[in-house]
Amino acid sequence: METPIFDELRKLKDKNPISFHTPGHKGKNTLISWEDFIPQIDITEIPGMDNLHDPKGIIKESQALAAKTFGAKETIYSINGTTGGIYIALGGITNPGDKILIQRDSHKSIYNGAILNRLDIEYIHSNYNKSYGIFTGVDPYIIEEKLKKDQKIKIVILKYPNYYGICSNIKRIAKIVHKYGRILLVDEAHGSHFAFSDQLPTPALKAGADIVVQSIHKTLPSFTQTSMIHVGSNRVDIEKIKTMSSLYQTTSPSYLFMTSLEIARGYMEGEGRLRLKKNIELIRELTNQIDKISRAYVFTGDERDKTIFDKDITKILFKIDGISGPKLSKALRENYNIYLEMEDYQYCLALASLMNDERDFRILMEAIKEIAKIIVYEKTDSIPMDIPTPEIVLPIYKAFYSNKKRLDLKEAIGKTSASFITPYPPGVPLICPGEIITEELVEYIGFLIDKSIEIVGFIGYNKEKIEVVD
């Protein structure tokens, strides 16, 4: 019997790695032992249960409890993650042809949501902090200028926090968005835990967001794929959101997933909150200790960068001088059994949650100390990221659904892209469907390829072709 997925998972389980990545449960139980209930509670809409698509009983009650805890007017469970939640939220607050204002470094669910809901896109750019080589926050003033000039923009979408835990001045942004009569949708995929500590950045709902989508699974103890859509104001038509929820979600919503959301919320109302408080203290201590290690450094902010309004301490962004991010991450994984969330050319990201324990932090600190001592200095590459955004000549959805042809990259100069071309890291698209492919971009892509940077979006046998509008 061949079971390749299970075989690999079993090997990983036996290794018992230290998790500094999602999901937030870190392989641990909270209020219940899942092994006592699985697979028996994996059921469907049998009598006595409820229906996520028209909740009248236990699901309705459970969502209402979540709304109360997170401070929403109403909450809907998304068992297709924040990706599905974003599609639903976007569909619920727009009509096809509407324009949305998004960050260029938005998650791809925003781009895909714009295609599915047939929305025009206008960009704002997160600040690229050259001193540290990372994208930071958004200047509220830029949003105001865009809204003043362009009456067609209906929705502003903010990523809060970003992957590194950096938070823009959301209260100010919410005020501006409302001053101009628009709606603020917040992608708070990485910030569900903010609601449970005043040591963390202000939760988006509290800061005035109209609608917020959170991956509960990323930073709180629930199963992967479990998210919540919170409606925060009367600017959002909740009935339309429910219609969109039915359109985008499976007709067989998993009770395991919904229960997992409920258990996570219940846990956070009691013991979880205390555990988070303790871990925030441990992370502070860890940050101080890493900073004392020669060559090692943790990013906690940059006073000169006014787009950084707050920083989520649970996202530990660190580096060791003279060791590239991928090399450091590999050393931690192979020699210390520590798995991280992400690495880029310079940095590594350890995503901690309340479910990490004291031992995890201690082992991470000791590993960094040892690596800094034994791995010799090597000059590391720094890659410029602030490449100009190409001109948009066609709405993203029109280019995406157009007749296409496949060309070599050089032949595509001057043509309209029908593809996303995205280097990882940092996962910010260089070209989106509907944008003109310029010579400068093609040269930059060549430069990235020379540096062996993974670029997603090419097709063909050798991944050498790009799709353009025919």
Ligand SMILES: Cc1ncc(COP(=O)(O)O)c(C=O)c1O
């Ligand atoms: C900023 C951001 N938004 C949305 C998503 C999608 O979240 P999910 O994995 O819950 O679908 C992610 C996932 O990594 C993300 O980083």
